[in-house]
Amino acid sequence: MSTPHVVVIGSGLAGLTAAHRLMAGGARVTLVTKGLGGLQLSQGTIDVLGYAPGRVERPLESLASLPAEHPYRTIGAEAVATALGYLTDVVVDDLLAGEAAQNVWLPTAVGAVRPTALAQPSMLGGQCVRGARFVIVGPKQLKDFHPALIAGNLARTDLPDGGRLDARPASFDLPGRDHEVDSSGLTYARALDDPAFRARFAAAVKPLVEPGESVGLPGILGLKDRNAWRALQDLIGHPIFEIPLPPPSVPGMRLNETLTNGLKAARARFILGSKVVGFAADGDVLRSVTLGEAGRQVVIAADAFVLAAGGFESGALDMDSYGVVTDTIFGLPLVGLDAPLIHGDYWGAAQPVFAAGVAVDSSMRVLDGDRVVYANLRAAGGVLAGAQRWQELSGDGIAAASAVIAADSILGGRA
Secondary structure: OOOOEEEEEEOOOHHHHHHHHHOOOEEEEEEEEOOHHHHHOOOOOEEEOOOOOOOOHHHHHHHOOOOOOOHHHHHHHHHHHHHHHHHEEEEEHOEEEOOOOEEEEOOOOOOOEEOOOOOOOOOOHHOOOOOOEEEEEEEEOOOOHHHHHHHHHHOOOOOOOOOOOEEEEEEEOOOOOOOOOOOOHHHHHHHHHOOOHHHHHHHHHHHOOOOOOOOEOOOOOOOOOOHHHHHHHHOOOOEEEEOOOOOOHHOOOOOOOOHHHHHHHOOEEEEEOOEEEHHHHHHHEEEEEEEEEEOOOEEEEEEEEEEEEHHHHHHHEEEEEOOOOOOOOOOOOOOOOOOOOOOOOOOOOHHHHHHHHEEEEOOOEEEEEEEEEEOOOOOOHHHHHOOOHHHHHHHHHHHHHHHHHHHHHHHOOOO
């Protein structure tokens, strides 16, 4: 297969990464998605493994200790490192920093301490280590950011290194738009792209900072201007860092926009707002997918397909009132359905249903027992079985690594 045409279904991290890798390898890509993808709801970071079940300091070293059915056991540490290196160096140059081998611990919008492998440079000044001194500062008009809550929780938290940090709150008056009493994070982010507004913002923050403190600000430090946070840091004269807000997330929007714009520049074909409503196969080879669009259906034939549509959160997996779980796109066989799928202890162990999904081989081909279901179909991301992504903080690493493996196996002619 010299120049394959590949249909990628889904526009989250897995779909966008697979599409980038395929385009870089010379494939023609059609990316089909019914929505905007989940990156805009994310922290804008790349998690590999945060808990297993205790805190994980070095995620790559911990993958081999996961249960045999976990997707990381099929993916492997080397593929995870390759995928994160690809994202850092090729796809989102200067938007992600860090390494797959070592977690850093960053504050959240409720003052918890959260592990991640790659973060945006604007966040890395907030690493939670023994002896750090933070002042958490936000505009009073931003209702989703509460400096007293964040600082109070950070100050009482035992850190992974066994110590604690100092944190105190502060606030100031500056609406994102003149005379607005309730400005959104996106409004502030757009305003902070403007040097004049940055100067006003910095002038309000600077008097609140004491010597030796780093300044924790809400995750609103520019949307289009990737260097807005650096310019703001220079104006304030102290190290600053941003803390992602509840979704929609400005850092997540930055990451999504960068990945999407890169594909558009490479002339990938995007079909937005279209759901896969059917498909055609010839034995174990998929031939086409059918899209439901306004008033019509469109058939798209391709040489290979990547299923990266997510899991329950996107509707790619569904459970009916009888507890029957299905793949809503290709009707693929699912695993992880043997035990009771839901238990009543809300605060207890993770719900087993969220580990349901498809089983794959080392090329990300979907399996039914030992049999490959479709030779030219790969699966990546949230549809893979065996992980509790939210509890483990493993979803990003699984998505990126499985996407790179899927793309490479198609480019290698094994479709």
